[in-house]
Amino acid sequence: MFEPVIGLEIHLAMKTRTKMFCACPADSFGQDPNVSTCPVCLGLPGSLPTINQEAIEKAIMFSLALNCQVPEFTQFHRKNYFYPDAPKNYQISQYDRPVGEHGYVELPGGRRIDITRCHVEEDAGKLVHPSYADHSLVDLNRAGAPLIEMVTEPDIRDPQEAREFLGRVRAIAQALGVSDANPEEGKMRADVNISVRRAGEPFGTKVEVKNLNSFKSVQRALEYEIKRQSHILEDGGSIQQCTMGWDEGGQKTVLQRLKEGEADYRYFPEPDLPTMRISQKWLKRVREITPELPDAKFERYVALGLREYDAGLIAYDVALSKFFDRSLASYQGKSQHLANWLNGDVTGWLNSQEIKLSASRLEPEHLAALLKLIDSGTISGKTAKDILPELMQGANPDVLIEERSLKQITDSNAIEKMVDGIIAQNPVIVAQIAANPKAVNALLGQVMRESKGKAKPELVRELLAQKLGLEQSA
């Protein structure tokens, strides 16, 4: 039996206005090709890079959030390679002095994954390969866009854990506003290093699978490689160190190239850029402007009285936690009640429509208003559930219940009239009640129907019991 040894390399597109080394837009997702370029990111002769301070600051913030040490001195290197997506024939990256080193991320079960390093670099352009053509097409909008690359130690035990880890990293990046970290737009991309070994043996030869653009692909590619490598070793073969790609259609890994050695990149200090010194004062300032991290949110929600399960669902989903916090600000009731609605009915509706919270028009204040109406007994829980879909489309619950007179009938005189009427109409059921007290439920149902569901059920039950001389059962 073989055990996998997994390390991840994650690229996050930083959320800045401009590129890493020039003033072109950093994000050109969905734009026409080659509309966000300048002499710097096209690598034209005579152009010189300049460092985007915001990007450095975001990388420092992210490194600190991953518990990395941020050194006093950091610098850029050139990584040389020849490929049409790199117009300068090198990528400006970091080598011996990354922004962050020796960090860790803690997973839900308490397992710790060590982070080797976090560094800043520029993205490459995008290559398009039209089918049945003898050429490729290059779009350099993305060339020079700011990236954080983070590398883990080979600490990850299985594909599921890799996926959990990615989830944590995404939550941190989003909470900090460092990156949108959405794989669908290529803002979070992962390469995996995977080898297998018999328990207790030294590490085996590793294979790198590149450019996995969803959490699911990471998991699938790892599962596939574990099987493939185990079979080769079982048959007495050996693993060749190489770089593979993931074939989404065929759900398998395919050989791309045999591994280039690090020396082949001929790293050397970038002579066009000065070094950077990160003072204690700068670090202090970054810490001060760092937003609340998901772990801290989780602790805060548990302290508010949320069940750990609900606190976890909300704290590690940035959109959900923002929504929850805003909703809670205008709701004075029990926070667990709010969490129940958010994680239950609201999430249920979103799933049924296959949309995200951000795509719905539900206002945090409207959800709070709905809960207040339930708490005060103004509407029943059932009415609340009935009108939720309209809230999801932007309706204000206070206006809705006013317009449709959905208010619960809490006037005991009005309910008493209905109760009297139903008792008079049902002598048979009333006669049965002495022998079978549960028969009263039939009458309760009829009163509710007559009130179109608006009579407060507790009041109806109380009045029925009173009139029929029954003991009130809870």
Add this chain to the structure above:
Amino acid sequence: MSISDQGMEHLKTLARLKLGDEETQALKDDLNKILAYFEQIRDLDTEGVEELARPIDSFNVFREDILEQGLTQQEALALATEAEEGFFKVPRTIDTD
């Protein structure tokens, strides 16, 4: 120290160059001259001399994160050998289909 034929092949692969025998030999001679020069540098005593990657001792020279107008698509592609539908057109880089 001089470069081997095998080393030349490796360099050609990395640089993605297809060279004939004569060209390869000419390049090999040039590279060996450069290597010989580095041999001379290596003979210098650098004991106790700190690494100096950049001649100017400035640091933290930053740009603010403010957008500036760049090139239009037409301007960007003006220098391209070949272009197609707004893209730079290059020899095919992967063997698929």
